[in-house]
Amino acid sequence: MSDIRKELKYLSSHEWARVEEDGTVTIGITDHAQDALGDVVFVETPEVGSRVAVGEEAGVVESVKAASDIYTLVSGEVIAVNEALQDAPETVNSSPYDDGWFFRVQPDDLSELEEALDAAEYRELLESDE
Amino acid sequence: MGNKTALYATHQAMGGKLVDFGGWDMPLHYGSQIEEHHKVRQSAGMFDVSHMTVVDVTGSDAKAYLQYLLANDVAKLDSLLGKALYSGMLNHEGGVIDDLIVYNLGDWYRVVVNCSTREKDLAWMNEVAEKFSVAITERPELAMIAVQGPEAIRIASSLVSAEQAAVIASLTIFQGLPAGDLFIGRTGYTGEDGLEIMLPSEKAPAFWQALADAGVAPCGLGARDTLRLEAGMNLYGHEMDEGVSPLAANMGWTIAWQPAERDFIGRTVLEAQKAAVSTQKLVGLVLRERGVLRAEQIVSVDGSDEKGVITSGTFSPSLGYSIALARVPRNIGSHCQVEMRGKQVTVEVVAPNFVRNGKAVI
Numbered sequence: 001m002s003d004i005r006k007e008l009k010y011l012s013s014h015e016w017a018r019v020e021e022d023g024t025v026t027i028g029i030t031d032h033a034q035d036a037l038g039d040v041v042f043v044e045t046p047e048v049g050s051r052v053a054v055g056e057e058a059g060v061v062e063s064v065k066a067a068s069d070i071y072t073l074v075s076g077e078v079i080a081v082n083e084a085l086q087d088a089p090e091t092v093n094s095s096p097y098d099d100g101w102f103f104r105v106q107p108d109d110l111s112e113l114e115e116a117l118d119a120a121e122y123r124e125l126l127e128s129d130e
Numbered sequence: 131m132g133n134k135t136a137l138y139a140t141h142q143a144m145g146g147k148l149v150d151f152g153g154w155d156m157p158l159h160y161g162s163q164i165e166e167h168h169k170v171r172q173s174a175g176m177f178d179v180s181h182m183t184v185v186d187v188t189g190s191d192a193k194a195y196l197q198y199l200l201a202n203d204v205a206k207l208d209s210l211l212g213k214a215l216y217s218g219m220l221n222h223e224g225g226v227i228d229d230l231i232v233y234n235l236g237d238w239y240r241v242v243v244n245c246s247t248r249e250k251d252l253a254w255m256n257e258v259a260e261k262f263s264v265a266i267t268e269r270p271e272l273a274m275i276a277v278q279g280p281e282a283i284r285i286a287s288s289l290v291s292a293e294q295a296a297v298i299a300s301l302t303i304f305q306g307l308p309a310g311d312l313f314i315g316r317t318g319y320t321g322e323d324g325l326e327i328m329l330p331s332e333k334a335p336a337f338w339q340a341l342a343d344a345g346v347a348p349c350g351l352g353a354r355d356t357l358r359l360e361a362g363m364n365l366y367g368h369e370m371d372e373g374v375s376p377l378a379a380n381m382g383w384t385i386a387w388q389p390a391e392r393d394f395i396g397r398t399v400l401e402a403q404k405a406a407v408s409t410q411k412l413v414g415l416v417l418r419e420r421g422v423l424r425a426e427q428i429v430s431v432d433g434s435d436e437k438g439v440i441t442s443g444t445f446s447p448s449l450g451y452s453i454a455l456a457r458v459p460r461n462i463g464s465h466c467q468v469e470m471r472g473k474q475v476t477v478e479v480v481a482p483n484f485v486r487n488g489k490a491v492i
Contacts, residue, residue: 038352039164041445042420060471062422064163064352064445067471093162 002032002126005097009073009113010122016097017073017113020104025074025113028101029061029092032126037063040092045081045103052078052105054112059102061092070102074112080104135180136273136331140338144348152246154181156351163352167447170320170357171488174279175349176341181245184272184328185255188238189264196232196239198394199258201376203386207234212307214317217384218376219243219254220396224403225372226379227254229364231317233306240306240313242274244366258395272313273334277346278324278357280488283316285344286325289337298325319354321361321486356444359453362414362483368425368442369412369455377403378457380412380482410438413462414482415454416492421470423454423477430467430474434459440468448485449492455482 008016014033018026034040042062052058052072059070081103085091092100107113117125132155141148146157157178159166169175187196196204202217213234219227228247233240243251255266277286287295290312297309298316303323306315313328329337342348355365362380364370370379377385377400385400386392403409417423422445429438438458446453458466458479467474480492 038159039162041164041422044420062445064356064422067422067424090162090164 002030002035003097004031004119004123004126006119008097009116009118011071011073011116012125013069013071015071015073017116019110019113023107023110024079025076025105025107025110026101027058027070027072027103027105029070029096030122031096033068034093034096034100037061037068038065039063040089043085043089043092043102045085046078048078048081050078052076052103054115072105073116074105074107074110076105076107078103079106133181135178136334137178137180137338140335141178141348144342146348146350149351151351152181152244154245156181157348159350159352160348163350163356164447166347166349166353167356169347170279170322170349170353171448171485172279173347174277174281174285174324174345175347175353176338177276177278177349177351177354178273178338179276179326180273180331180334182274183243183245183248183251184269184274185241185243185252186238186267186269187241187264188267189262191262191264192237192239195259195262195264197392198262199255200230200232201385201394201396201400203392204232204234204239206386207232210234210302210305211236212301212305214304214306214315218370218381219251220376220394220400221254221372222395222399224375224396224399226366226370226374226376226381227251227372229366229370229381231315233315235308247366271331272328273331274326274328275334275338275341276318276320276324276326277341278318278320278322280322282322282324282346285341285346286327289340289344319361319363320357321363322357322488355442356447359442359444359455360446360448360485362455362481364455365442369457374457375400375403375409378409378411407460409460410457411460411462412441412455412457412482414480414484414492415440415443415456415466415468416478416480416484417452417454417468417475418478419451421475422452423468423470428469429456429458430469431459431462432466434461438462438466446484448488449490453484
C-alpha cells in the first residue's frame with residue numbers, strides 16, 4: 001500500500017498540497033502517482049512569478065512510461081520551484097512528499113483547499129481503484 | 131490471472147512489480163528500471179524470458195521446410211553447428227507473422243518465437259509443415275534466462291560445470307549449443323554480449339538465485355525494452371506485424387534474395403516491393419531536449435503529405451535523452467517533426483541503432 005500523509009490534501013489526479021507555516025502552499029505528486037509512473041525522467045514546473053489556477057495544467061511529469069499533466073490544488077502566484085528536479089528527477093520517486101516537491105504557491109484564497117480530498121478520502125479513492 | 135513462468139514465486143520474493151505481458155504475469159521492474167538498465171550496460175543483468183516459445187523442428191525435410199518457411203536462409207548456418215540466424219516468418223502477402231531466431235543443431239533446428247504470437251505461429255508452422263516430412267515440437271518444459279552485459283559470460287561460466295563452461299568459452303556470437311541439461315546461446319536482446327540459457331523449469335529458481343548471489347541484477351521487462359530500443363532491435367507488434375513489410379521495418383538484411391531459385395513464403399510480393407521502392411522505411415529519431423518520444427506519435431516530413439509514425443519511443447537511460455524508432459516516408463531528410471502533446475517538435479533522424487556494447491553509436 002502506498003504512503004498517504006495525514007496532514008496533506010489531495011486531488012483525484014494524484015497531486016498533494018501542504019500548507020506551510022507562512023501560509024504558502026507546496027504542491028507535489030503522491031507516492032501512488034510516482035509508483036504508477038515508474039522512473040521519472042523529466043519534470044516541467046511552472047515559472048516563478050507565473051500564475052497557476054485550479055483546473056488548469058501547471059506542469060508536466062514524464063516517466064519512462066508516460067507523460068502526465070500536473071494540476072495545482074490552489075490558484076495563485078508561483079513563488080518557488082524545485083530546481084533540483086531538473087538534474088535529479090528521480091527524487092520524485094525516492095521522496096515524493098519531501099525532497100521531490102514540485103512548486104510553491106502564494107494562494108489567492110486558501111479556502112480552495114476545502115474542495116480537495118483529505119487523506120481518508122484519498123485512501124478511499126485508491127482502494128476503490130484497485 | 132495470467133500464465134506463470136517457473137520463476138514467478140522468485141520474482142515475487144525479490145520484489146518484482148508483476149504485470150500482464152501477452153497473457154503472462156511478468157516482472158516490469160524490481161524497483162527502478164533505469165538502474166537495471168545501467169547494470170546491464172555496465173556489468174550484468176538477467177531476464178526471465180521463459181514466456182518465449184521454443185519449438186524444435188526435426189525430420190528429414192527440416193532444412194527444406196525452414197528454407198521455404200523463413201525469409202532468411204538456414205543454409206547460411208550449414209558451416210557451423212549451433213550457428214543462429216535471425217529471420218522474419220512471412221505470410222503470402224509479405225507481412226511479418228513473427229520474427230524469430232533459429233539454431234542449426236545438425237539434423238534438426240531449434241526455433242525461438244515470441245510469446246504473444248505463439249498460437250498463430252504454431253498454427254502457421256503446422257499448416258506449412260503439411261507438405262514436408264517434419265515434426266514441430268513445442269518445448270514448454272524449458273525455462274529461459276537471459277544473462278546480459280559485459281560481465282555476464284564470466285559470471286555465468288563460474289556457476290556451471292567445467293564441461294558447460296568449456297561450451298560457453300567455445301561459442302562465437304550468435305551460436306548456441308546443448309551442454310548437459312542446458313542449452314546455451316550466445317544471443318540476446320540488449321546490444322551487449324551475453325547468454326540466453328534454456329534449462330529444465332524445475333532448475334530455474336536455483337540457477338536464478340545463484341546468478342543473483344554472484345552479482346547479476348534481476349531485471350524486468352521495462353529495462354529489456356529500453357535496452358533493445360537503444361540497440362535498435364525490433365519488437366514484434368511495434369516495428370512490424372502482419373500488415374508491415376520487412377522492407378519497411380529495417381529487416382531487409384534478413385531477407386536472403388540469393389539463391390534466386392529458393393522459393394520462400396512472401397518472396398514474390400517482396401520482390402515487387404523492392405523493385406518499386408514502394409515501402410516506407412524504419413529510422414531512428416533523437417530528441418536532445420526535454421520530452422519523451424512515444425509510440426504512435428505522428429511524424430511529418432518536409433515536402434511530403436505522407437505521414438510517418440513512431441513505432442517505439444522511450445527515454446534512453448544510457449544517452450540521457452529520448453530516442454525512438456519510426457516508420458516514415460523514404461524521402462525523409464536529416465530532421466522531421468513529431469507531434470508531441472499538441473506541439474510540433476523538430477527531431478533529428480539517424481540510423482536505427484543508438485547504443486552497442488555500452489557505447490553510444492550515434
